[in-house]
Amino acid sequence: MKTLLILFCTGLSVASLAQNVVQGEYFIDTDLGYGNNTPVTFTPSADGIFQLSVPVSSYPPGYHKLYIRTKDSDGKWSFTSRRNIEVLASEAKITTAKGEYFIDTDPGFGMGLPITIATPDSIILQNFAAATTGLSEGYHKLYGRLTDNVGRWSITFRRNLEIYKDDNNKVVSGEYFFTTDEGFGDCTPVTFAVPAADGSFTFNIPRSSIPQGADKLFVRVHDDIESRWSLTQMLGNIVNPLPLTLLNLTAIKENDTALVDWQTADELNTSHFNIQRSTDGVRFITVGTMSAKAGSAQNNYTYANEVAGMAPGKVYYRLQMVDKDGSFTYSKIVYITIVNGVRITIHPNPARGYFIIGNYESIDIKNARVLVTDLTGRTFISQKFHNATQQKINIAPLSKGLYMVSVITPGNVQTQKLVVE
Secondary structure, three states, rough: OEEEEEEEOOOOHHHHHHOEEEEEEEEEEEOOOOOOOOEEEEEEOEEEEEEEEEEEEOOEEEEEEEEEEEEEOOOOHHHHHHHEEEOOOHHHOOEEEEEEEOOOOOOOOOOOEEEEEOOOOOOOOOOOOOOOHHHHHHHHEEEEEEOOOOOOOOOOOOEEEEEEEOOOOOOOEEEEEOOOOOOOOOOOEEEEEEEEEEEEOOOOHHHHHHHOOOOOEEEEEEEOOOOOOOOOOOEEEOOOOOEEEEEEEEEEEEEEEEEEEEEEEOOOOOOEEEEEEEOOOOEEEEEEEOOOOOEOOOOOEEEEEEOOOOOEEEEEEEEEEOOOOOEEOOOEHHHHOOOOOOOOOOEEEOOOOOOEEOOOOOOOHHHEEEEEEEOOEEEEEEEEOOOOOEEEEEEEOOOOOOEEEEEEEEEEEEEEEEOOO
């Protein structure tokens, strides 16, 4: 933290020589009233020279006014003393304040379309929507840049984008290569199970297929209309891939616990897994470690993480997969959803013929599903929520006994016991 070191003198009038200076306060630019500013405590003295350190990193660069006053042992305040100070750019906290973007043609610094920064800070993760109305079909270049609170501009970044003539087209497959491009349609193919207009797609690349010394991966996809190919994207920094294949990674919330499950294969030299958690998807901390089971067969893992008391919202998880030589790589990011603390209810309970789900207004109703199982895990009812004013579930076919009712939404499961009479 940058601070300003000040030496100031205090003194008392002849009429109050019996009093000591016992306290002081200072403020910059704005006076909050006697006794309401930043306090300064020092050894009581009738007069003297006192050293004061004033943090200035939170103030914008430029000229400011520093005010100081003291109070004696009778509770009387002195006159307010003023000093002119200057906060240099190197002393202020540098934050990203705003940004701009443009497509194809640079209009000049400060003349692009604005990017609003939600929370200015030194490091940010910021999404923004770029308007593409009026652009011709085909390939274009999207540019963006940011400016800090001192007025300095960042380097201009560039992204390639393509305007399609049909919004209903979907990405259905793709291909990749490492060193040699064999031509469109002739590289290693990838098929996506769920075609989509846009989104994030994952696929596995066998470690044995990565050429020795390869440090770049090239990927492209094509759609279901005229089989048009996208731009070829290059992913760099492929160094010493781990001898491990991550087959699957999921996270789901059950009551106050997040269950992180994953499956692996080909654990040739894997040491352990660090389970990492984040509340913003950017800054992760390690909340647990599990040793690798090793071997070439498929291995299954489950890690339970307590999330009771965490604020409502998304909680993100990833794996740091560590090899025996200390090298590591990260998995994809998955998440659970913590709702506002109101748990679903079921009534009547015990029930006969039907039961009703209550307190479900805060969950993702559109993607909610109710599951009824017995204690052995056999499923008897699996259905989506009704588009109705209440969720009434028919259980007439069920025999008497104890069942588990689970309400499942993306990243969240709430379970209650149900007695059927």
